[in-house]
Amino acid sequence: MSDAPQEQRPVRVYLVAGELSGDILGAGLMQALRARLGEVEFRGIGGPRMLAQGIDSRFPLEILSVMGLVEVVKHLPELIKVRRALKRDALAWAPDIMIGIDAPDFTLGLERQLRESGLTTAHYVSPSVWAWRQGRVKGIAKSVDAILTFLPFEAAFYERHGVPVAFVGHPLADELPLHNDRAGTRQALGLATDAEVLALLPGSRANEIRFLGATFAMAAERMCQVRPDLQVVIPAATPARREELEALLAGYPALAGRVTLLDGQAREAMVAADVVLLASGTAALEAMLCHRPMLVAYKMAPATHWLAKRLVKTEWISLPNLIAREALVPELIQEAASPEAIAEQLTDMLDDSSMREALETRFAAMHAGLQRGASERAAAAVEALIAGRALPASVAPEAAVAHLEQAQDQDDAPSGSGTGSGIDSGTGSGKTS
Numbered sequence: 325m326s327d328a329p330q331e332q333r334p335v336r337v338y339l340v341a342g343e344l345s346g347d348i349l350g351a352g353l354m355q356a357l358r359a360r361l362g363e364v365e366f367r368g369i370g371g372p373r374m375l376a377q378g379i380d381s382r383f384p385l386e387i388l389s390v391m392g393l394v395e396v397v398k399h400l401p402e403l404i405k406v407r408r409a410l411k412r413d414a415l416a417w418a419p420d421i422m423i424g425i426d427a428p429d430f431t432l433g434l435e436r437q438l439r440e441s442g443l444t445t446a447h448y449v450s451p452s453v454w455a456w457r458q459g460r461v462k463g464i465a466k467s468v469d470a471i472l473t474f475l476p477f478e479a480a481f482y483e484r485h486g487v488p489v490a491f492v493g494h495p496l497a498d499e500l501p502l503h504n505d506r507a508g509t510r511q512a513l514g515l516a517t518d519a520e521v522l523a524l525l526p527g528s529r530a531n532e533i534r535f536l537g538a539t540f541a542m543a544a545e546r547m548c549q550v551r552p553d554l555q556v557v558i559p560a561a562t563p564a565r566r567e568e569l570e571a572l573l574a575g576y577p578a579l580a581g582r583v584t585l586l587d588g589q590a591r592e593a594m595v596a597a598d599v600v601l602l603a604s605g606t607a608a609l610e611a612m613l614c615h616r617p618m619l620v621a622y623k624m625a626p627a628t629h630w631l632a633k634r635l636v637k638t639e640w641i642s643l644p645n646l647i648a649r650e651a652l653v654p655e656l657i658q659e660a661a662s663p664e665a666i667a668e669q670l671t672d673m674l675d676d677s678s679m680r681e682a683l684e685t686r687f688a689a690m691h692a693g694l695q696r697g698a699s700e701r702a703a704a705a706v707e708a709l710i711a712g713r714a715l716p717a718s719v720a721p722e723a724a725v726a727h728l729e730q731a732q733d734q735d736d737a738p739s740g741s742g743t744g745s746g747i748d749s750g751t752g753s754g755k756t757s
Contacts, residue, residue, distance in 0.1 A: 338443075351376065353706070432468075439466070469488060473491055502692060522554060555582060598616075601670060704718065
């Protein structure tokens with residue numbers, strides 16, 4: 325019998341992302357885990373960025389991208405079938421840890437099943453339990469060995485409820501630069517440097533295009549009719565969204581020659597813009613991190629909206645307002661999101677350059693307050709969980725409190741612009757999950 329030591333297999337990480345925003349987070353975490361742990365195998369569900377990092381995706385990402393409570397009910401049999409398949413696949417593969425990324429209605433249930441079967445689990449991006457149905461925190465405690473949060477407020481909430489928590493900061497704040505080259509970005513996109521530019525982002529999901537696309541197009545058409553130099557840039561999140569947008573725009577001939585349709589490049593569109601019109605969600609966070617004034621408009625199925633009004637207790641829905649705890653960004657929801665109202669609000673923004681400059685300065689300060697090296701800190705927490713060690717001090721709630729106090733000190737300085745007050749509230753993705 326040979327006494328030669330057996331070769332140790334690579335670390336195995338099972339990742340399940342629920343939409344494109346989770347794909348961004350997952351790709352950053354994968355890269356940071358490889359830098360920290362060496363050879364790592366990844367499996368689960370991921371989108372284009374996670375695929376580029378080498379995940380073996382068992383289903384396409386879009387299978388989980390369902391918007392709204394009513395829409396989820398329609399797709400429930402298929403979602404249940406997918407979750408059962410993932411559970412079988414994960415248990416057969418025997419990963420060192422399973423991490424659900426956002427999409428809490430789907431991933432937390434899977435995490436709980438796998439944890440009860442003996443796997444170590446974590447959840448990346450806090451659901452908005454502080455906003456509605458706070459009793460869900462008990463289920464989260466049973467589902468995960470730790471939760472990785474973006475904001476100090478979230479870390480403090482979980483600490484109060486006895487849930488192991490790692491405060492990691494926000495990866496998008498790390499990824500996006502504190503200084504943007506608007507002129508250079510416009511040149512790269514073929515836009516005039518001296519034109520007025522509106523970036524229009526109706527969403528990354530088919531249902532969002534269905535509910536918001538025509539409203540956004542009508543608002544842009546109204547503005548183009550009275551602003552002859554206005555250019556509209558629309559990033560399409562996927563090839564399927566591009567086809568839908570092309571079909572939609574064909575019905576608005578007044579926009580012909582005024583719209584630049586992009587494949588992806590949402591951030592470039594925002595950086596190039598004077599103002600941004602978008603659906604609520606991670607795009608609002610990205611616009612804030614690009615330091616661009618924005619208008620958030622959102623529509624959903626009537627039954628979904630009826631339920632949401634009775635369940636959601638927050639004053640705002642957009643992440644910039646939730647972080648700042650004040651109405652920095654106008655929000656038009658459901659019936660209020662008419663083409664006329666949207667066009668009027670955006671026109672006011674374009675006509676008020678001093679307001680735009682002040683808001684860009686404020687967003688830059690909030691951006692600086694959220695830069696924490698999030699992917700690396702998340703990877704450090706995951707490494708500790710795999711090894712069965714306590715979470716490192718750098719991601720403990722105490723670090724969150726220290727960061728909050730530091731941000732408050734910056735806010736008290738003469739040049740401060742709200743950084744401190746903006747870090748003690750918020751949500752991971754800008755949605756009330």
